[in-house]
Amino acid sequence: MGKKLYKSSLDRKICGVCGGFAEFFGIDATILRLLVVLFTLAGGSGVLFYIVAALIMPDEPEYY
Template structure:
């Protein structure tokens, strides 16, 4: 069995597909992940920074 890998989603994306990719990896709804990033963004801006760092680091889905 091949190990699970984290990719940015091509099908479930709003900006870069980071939240959709994280949701697919953990097998949860992408809306929950998006809400978590928004909450992090509202509490000091760390969610916005984390999102764009993840968009750079996480590779695009094949």
């Protein structure tokens, strides 16, 4: 079974988008957060990406 992309429920600052991408790709979420800020300052595309991803990505399922 392959990996699925979810918003992170543990590593979240706003909606868990960067934490979810970090878990999926196996990298540090801080790097992704810095990239989003960089793209936002470079032309505003970071905000658009984050909003679209927050709306489209499903929440991580809770396991009991």
